[in-house]
Every structure is written in structure tokens, then in C-alpha cells.
Amino acid sequence: MSSADQTLYEAMCSDDQRRVEWATHQLTHRVKAVIRRHVLDNSGSEEDAADLIQETVLAVWAQLRSGQYQPRAEATLDAYLYGVMRNKWLKVLKSRSRVGMISRLDDLTEEPTAEDEPERLTQLQQAFSQLGETCRELLQLFYWDDLSFDEIAHRVNASAKAAKVRKYRCMLHLGALLRGEKQDGNE
Amino acid sequence: MRPTNQLEQWEWIEAYHRGTLSADERLIFEQELKRDPDFSRECAQLLAADKALRELALAETVRNAVRSELAAPPKPIQRLRLGRGRLASVLVACVLLVIGYLTFSRVDLESYRQDVTLTQRYRESEDDIAGPDLTPQQRTFYREFFDAQAYLANGQPQLAIANLEKLARVDNLRPYFKQAVQWHLLNAYLLNRQPDNADATFQLLDQSGQSVYPISTSDRWKVWWQIRWQKLGRSA
Incomplete structure (x- = not known):
């Protein structure tokens, strides 16, 4: 792995949103043209290409973060990402019943890469979507938008203390969902 | 607690x-x-x-x-942006460069260096060139011509002019040698800063029909320009 790949890898695995954002931009910029060309050359549209880039980068990020992908000296990050991309596009084509066409495409060979579905991420998203809308909005304001409790209180038309209590209750609800526990009806 | x-x-x-x-x-x-x-x-x-x-x-x-x-839109290809003022400066610089080249670059007569070598050989071994095939007139011509070239090479155009003017008056020269003499004479006039004579010779060459003595287009332009440049310098 080159030093540029190593820097990108470390930034992608970081908890710092700014570093992750920078690394995602870099990685997307490096691979978007190749993925786009691959999709357009293999029965896909511009929209398919945009979706595939989005899904591929997200899946790779999840795999890097979870430790499913281990950096190796002989393999570049781009090559790994292209492997994930090809598998994903193959699944899309199969789901569209174009297997006959696929068999004619030499480069669309399914490689034994790591599981390319960010399964854990899907589980988290499913649990989050089970929360009420108020909870989702409040938690997004805190975690996604990084707002203070005073700002959140203003947005949700409540006191800062009430917003804080509501946030903890929502978290307990989400935690219970994730742990498969019965909730206490706190939301 | x-x-x-x-x-x-x-x-x-x-x-x-x-x-x-x-x-x-x-x-x-x-x-x-x-x-x-x-x-x-x-x-x-x-x-x-x-x-x-x-x-x-x-x-x-x-x-x-x-x-x-x-x-994000694709990054535009960086193009060289020249404002009108800068473009004008570049054009002026280019024109000056061309003028400088035409003015100060010497006319390179193609066979010049080769002929100088021949001159040296002629001097080292006069017998080679004064062989039985050459008439006395031809022998005189070659001697005069090679001497003129040697004078030009040594930076003595006035001596070369004397020889070349004499040769230019010979009537029965083949076209190649006639033009060779005229081009060398023209060059000698320019080196000796005699633009009117150079101009007259240039016009003679122009009127002599098909060019058989090899002169490059850039050298023709140089000659044309240097005649005008010297005339301009004299009148200024």
C-alpha cells in the first residue's frame, strides 16, 4: 500500500468527521471516472453510475472501519474498491435478469472479496428508522449537525434541559432496539 | 457518589x-x-x-x-490567458525576434564551408585541381573563385569583391557557377556594407530565371531584409 493509500486509509477509519469527509472526497475523485465508465459500458445509465459510486464508497468505508479490509502491501485501495464495485454491479445486473449478457462480459467476474454489504450499518439504520420522528430529528441535530443543546432547544421549541432529557430517552430507546431488549416506554 | x-x-x-x-x-x-x-x-x-x-x-x-x-463540475482545462496588453507584448517580442534574426544572422551559402575546404585542398595540392582536364581559363576561374571564398571566410569582403566582380563579368560560365559567383558577390557586398550593389545583384539573380545554386528561403529573406536594413541605416 502506498503512503497516499495509507493516509487515505487512516483518514477513512478516523472518528473525525472532517478527516472522513476529506478522505471520501479523495477516494471518490480517484475512482468515479472508472466506475462510471464501467457502468456505462455494461448496460448501465448515468443514474446507475452515481448510485453505484455512492454505494461502493459507503461499503468500502464501512469495511475499512469494521476491520474487514486489512491493508496489504501488494494491493491498492483502488483495486479493492473496484472489486467491491464489480460485485455490486453484478448483483444489480443479475437482479435485472441480464445474466445472458453478463456471461459475455469478460471483466464482470465475481471475485471472492469480503462481504460488500455494510451489514452492521444496515442494522443501525433499521433500528434508527424505528424511532419516532421527534427522536430522529433531535438525535440528528445533535450527532449529524453537531448542534449545542441551546441550539437544539431553539429548533425543537423546548428548554435546553427538556431537550437533553428527551435526547437521553431517545438514546435509551435506540440502545434497547439495538440490544434486542424490551424498552421501558421512555420515548 | x-x-x-x-x-x-x-x-x-x-x-x-x-x-x-x-x-x-x-x-x-x-x-x-x-x-x-x-x-x-x-x-x-x-x-x-x-x-x-x-x-x-x-x-x-x-x-x-x-x-x-x-x-462538483469537472475542473476546467487551464488555458493560457493572455490579456490584450500581454498579447500585444508577445507579438511585438516575436516581431523583434524575427527582425533580429533577419538582421544579424549571416547568410549561409550552402556550399560555402565545403568550398572553403576545397580551397584549402587546392592550396595544399594545386596539381589536383590544375589537372589535364581543365583549360587555363577554367583554372583561373577556380583560383579566383576559391580565393574569393577564402577572403570572405577571413573577413576580407573587399578583396573578395574584386575577384568576384571580375568573375561575374565572364560570359561563358555555366548557370550554376554564374549564380554561385553572384550569390557570393551579393554576400560580399552586404559584408562590406554596400547595399545598393547588393540590391542590384539580387535583382540580377531574380531575373536570371530558374535558381540552380541552392539557397534556402530563409537566406533569401535574410538577404532581402539586410539590403533594406542597410539602406535604412545609411539614410537614417
């Missing part, structure tokens, strides 16, 4: 997970975890939710970054 207020208790749990509690407080916290299963469950739920929400927030950051990168 474990807080009794619910909100403070949640904040206490959060502080434990962030590692901001003192050693004593951590000890009390961990004792409470062992002692109170409800407290332990709440603690685990908050930790799981916090980790999940951070993960989801980062995933959203990744999605937004990809969207933003895909929406």
Missing part, C-alpha cells in the same frame, strides 16, 4: 464512557454497575446508542461527501 436525579445520572454515565470521571468516581460507578442491574442495562443501552449514532453520523458524512464530489 451516584447522582439521584435522573438527568444527572445519565450525564454521569456519559462522563464515565467519555473517561472524564476521577479514579474515585470510576470506582463508585463500577460498583453501581455490579450492584444495580437496571443501572447496568441503562448504561449499556446508552453506550450502544452513542456508538451507533456516531457511526450513522459518519456514514451520512460519507454519503454527503460522495454526493458533493459527484456534483
Whole structure:
């Protein structure tokens, strides 16, 4: 792995949103043209290409973060990402019943890469979507938008203390969902 | 001591997970975890939710970054931008460069260096060139011509002119030698700063029909320009 790949890898695995954002931009910029060309050359549209880039980068990020992908000296990050991309596009084509066409495409060979579905991420998203809308909005304001409790209180038309209590209750609800526990009806 | 207020208790749990509690407080916290299963469950739920929400927030950051990168217009190809003033300066510089080249670059008669070598050979071994095939007139011509070339090479154009003018008056020269003599004479006039004579010779060459003595186009332009440049310099 080159030093540029190593820097990108470390930034992608970081908890710092700014570093992750920078690394995602870099990685997307490096691979978007190749993925786009691959999709357009293999029965896909511009929209398919945009979706595939989005899904591929997200899946790779999840795999890097979870430790499913281990950096190796002989393999570049781009090559790994292209492997994930090809598998994903193959699944899309199969789901569209174009297997006959696929068999004619030499480069669309399914490689034994790591599981390319960010399964854990899907589980988290499913649990989050089970929360009420108020909870989702409040938690997004805190975690996604990084707002203070005073700002959140203003947005949700409540006191800062009430917003804080509501946030903890929502978290307990989400935690219970994730742990498969019965909730206490706190939301 | 474990807080009794619910909100403070949640904040206490959060502080434990962030590692901001003192050693004593951590000890009390961990004792409470062992002692109170409800407290332990709440603690685990908050930790799981916090980790999940951070993960989801980062995933959203990744999605937004990809969207933003895909929406970014392709970088325009950098083109050399020249303002009118700069363009004019570049054009003036180019014109000056061309004028400088035409004015100061010497006319390179193609066979010149080769002929100088021949001159040296002729001087080293006069017998070679004065062989039985050459008439006395031809022998005289070659001697005069090679001498003129030697004078030009040595920076003595006035001596070369004397020889070449004499040769230019010979009538029965073949066209190649006639033009060779005229080009060398023209060159000698220019070196000797005699633009009118050079111009007259140039016109003679122009009128002599097909060019058989090899002269490059750039050299023709140089001659044309240097005649005008010298005339201009004389009148100024």
C-alpha cells in the first residue's frame, strides 16, 4: 500500500468527521471516472453510475472501519474498491435478469472479496428508522449537525434541559432496539 | 457518589464512557454497575446508542461527501490567458525576434564551408585541381573563385569583391557557377556594407530565371531584409 493509500486509509477509519469527509472526497475523485465508465459500458445509465459510486464508497468505508479490509502491501485501495464495485454491479445486473449478457462480459467476474454489504450499518439504520420522528430529528441535530443543546432547544421549541432529557430517552430507546431488549416506554 | 436525579445520572454515565470521571468516581460507578442491574442495562443501552449514532453520523458524512464530489463540475482545462496588453507584448517580442534574426544572422551559402575546404585542398595540392582536364581559363576561374571564398571566410569582403566582380563579368560560365559567383558577390557586398550593389545583384539573380545554386528561403529573406536594413541605416 502506498503512503497516499495509507493516509487515505487512516483518514477513512478516523472518528473525525472532517478527516472522513476529506478522505471520501479523495477516494471518490480517484475512482468515479472508472466506475462510471464501467457502468456505462455494461448496460448501465448515468443514474446507475452515481448510485453505484455512492454505494461502493459507503461499503468500502464501512469495511475499512469494521476491520474487514486489512491493508496489504501488494494491493491498492483502488483495486479493492473496484472489486467491491464489480460485485455490486453484478448483483444489480443479475437482479435485472441480464445474466445472458453478463456471461459475455469478460471483466464482470465475481471475485471472492469480503462481504460488500455494510451489514452492521444496515442494522443501525433499521433500528434508527424505528424511532419516532421527534427522536430522529433531535438525535440528528445533535450527532449529524453537531448542534449545542441551546441550539437544539431553539429548533425543537423546548428548554435546553427538556431537550437533553428527551435526547437521553431517545438514546435509551435506540440502545434497547439495538440490544434486542424490551424498552421501558421512555420515548 | 451516584447522582439521584435522573438527568444527572445519565450525564454521569456519559462522563464515565467519555473517561472524564476521577479514579474515585470510576470506582463508585463500577460498583453501581455490579450492584444495580437496571443501572447496568441503562448504561449499556446508552453506550450502544452513542456508538451507533456516531457511526450513522459518519456514514451520512460519507454519503454527503460522495454526493458533493459527484456534483462538483469537472475542473476546467487551464488555458493560457493572455490579456490584450500581454498579447500585444508577445507579438511585438516575436516581431523583434524575427527582425533580429533577419538582421544579424549571416547568410549561409550552402556550399560555402565545403568550398572553403576545397580551397584549402587546392592550396595544399594545386596539381589536383590544375589537372589535364581543365583549360587555363577554367583554372583561373577556380583560383579566383576559391580565393574569393577564402577572403570572405577571413573577413576580407573587399578583396573578395574584386575577384568576384571580375568573375561575374565572364560570359561563358555555366548557370550554376554564374549564380554561385553572384550569390557570393551579393554576400560580399552586404559584408562590406554596400547595399545598393547588393540590391542590384539580387535583382540580377531574380531575373536570371530558374535558381540552380541552392539557397534556402530563409537566406533569401535574410538577404532581402539586410539590403533594406542597410539602406535604412545609411539614410537614417
